[in-house]
Amino acid sequence: MLWSFPHCPNETDWSINWPALEAEFNWLRSLADCPQDPRYHAEGDVLIHTKLVYEALVALPQWRALPATERSVLFAAALLHDIAKPASTQREADGSITSKGHVLQGAKMAQEILWDLHVPLKQREAIVALVKYGSLPLWFWDKPNPERAVIKASQIVRCDLLSLLAEADVRGRYCNDQAQLLERIDFFREFCQENHCFEQPRMFPSAHSRFVYFQKEDGNPNYEAYDDTRLQVVIMSGLPSAGKDTWIQENLPDSLVISLDELRQKLGIDPEDDQGVVTNAAKAIAKEYLRSGQSFVWNATNLSRQLRCMLIRLFASYQARIHIVYLEAPWPELLRRNRDHPAKVPEKVLYRMKNRLEVPDITEAQVVDWVVLG
Incomplete structure (x- = not known):
């Protein structure tokens, strides 16, 4: 039996049933009135942003072309991607609004929520990974080792799905640098394709080679490690x-x-x-x-x-x-x-x-x- 997330739009009706979503999920209603820094989110509070992200995601032809289960996984991730902002948002001394740590905290909250919803383990962890790595397409180049960052992410979550969530996230906000952010996502897609990890996990010469690669910070993903295990x-x-x-x-x-x-x-x-x-x-x-x-x-x-x-x-x-x-x-x-x-x-x-x-x-x-x- 195929799993689907409640109220996820499908090919019979692509519209989003907001009243049903807000009625079923009280944690979604908690996003209302949570402020965001207008320099990066001039659209308004977190709930407004989440609704815009949803609308952007459901409008993407790439999302509509996905199998039903994968559409549901992305739909749930979009719903939960800023779930921890109300708990982590604060106004700084200079008047700016920050929400430090909301990504990792949000991944943990998402896991708890999805467990309570009896979401199957495979789909639950895919959604959690999307929440955790959702900003990677925007910031991967700032990592100490961008190649390792995208290769590691590909072992845990599909990078093409990450790019779709990031695109919806950017299209669901009002900001002056939206065009530049979308360019970063395109760069992420190209970089993942160059590293053979866009629509599938990066393959390694062997399971032991993969293990050795992730035990180091500067490994070569093409290196075939000698298996000396005993x-x-x-x-x-x-x-x-x-x-x-x-x-x-x-x-x-x-x-x-x-x-x-x-x-x-x-x-x-x-x-x-x-x-x-x-x-x-x-x-x-x-x-x-x-x-x-x-x-x-x-x-x-x-x-x-x-x-x-x-x-x-x-x-x-x-x-x-x-x-x-x-x-x-x-x-x-x-x-x-x-x-x-x-x-x-x-x-x-x-x-x-x-x-x-x-x-x-x-x-x-x-x-x-x-x-x-x-």
């Missing part, structure tokens, strides 16, 4: 009760497993206490396996990219091949499983963990699997 580490990722133990039992029943939950119980550490002792004990066991060349599973929540990267650097330094398995369950099902679990996590802790969640992407490891259970 063992595999499977890093589990997912909220408590997402099904990590079950997945390991069903897919890797004979593997060595380092379980932080088991170590936590053995050491008598509460989930809300400092986990440093547990982590250090787990790393000590892991180093024994790594030194002896034994493959193993690292079973923990591993919710943040920063934490996963620290582990990956450690394991890769011992020539380990990294395989991340991310598991997810619908939120009501996850809460039910947690309540029935003998070592259940306090729900307030579970909600905090959900807010910290960063779903792994393919730039982190040689292999990444995303599994929805239940």
Whole structure:
């Protein structure tokens, strides 16, 4: 069954049902009366801008030509692209209006909203990525390494869709430099095409070459890295009760497993206490396996990219091949499983963990699997 976002226009009717959208989504109504700097957004508040972006997007022939699911993904991203501005907007001492940090904060808010709407994982993360990288077509050339910036983005979200969202964003504002901004987007499209990453992810000679490329800041995407890995580490990722133990039992029943939950119980550490002792004990066991060349599973929540990267650097330094398995369950099902679990996590802790969640992407490891259970 194809997924579609509520009230997304289609070929039978390209009109936008604003009353239905505002009635269904109270967070959309929160954009009203949020001011913007008139030098860059003379059209008015954030809701006015969002409506203009929508109208611009739906009018684009390239958007109308997309398959229905991709149209919905872009439509949702346009709806959410400035969702964090009300929380981050402030008036500076010189009278200017800023909204610093609204992009990253907006990506997190979008993930929460879409999860509550039961948007499927693949489409949800595509929308979140569009919100997160939506301004890249305008500013990619200012990055320290523009080539790496667009190649990385292409692994996570389609750059042609990014360019359409950016174009709609620019056409949905009143500003003196609109023509120059549209030129930047055209330059972005050409640059992505030159780097073979416009309508598809940039391909690498191998999965290991891709992994090596993203471990460095100045790598060559054409370099075929010699695969010197001698063992595999499977890093589990997912909220408590997402099904990590079950997945390991069903897919890797004979593997060595380092379980932080088991170590936590053995050491008598509460989930809300400092986990440093547990982590250090787990790393000590892991180093024994790594030194002896034994493959193993690292079973923990591993919710943040920063934490996963620290582990990956450690394991890769011992020539380990990294395989991340991310598991997810619908939120009501996850809460039910947690309540029935003998070592259940306090729900307030579970909600905090959900807010910290960063779903792994393919730039982190040689292999990444995303599994929805239940």
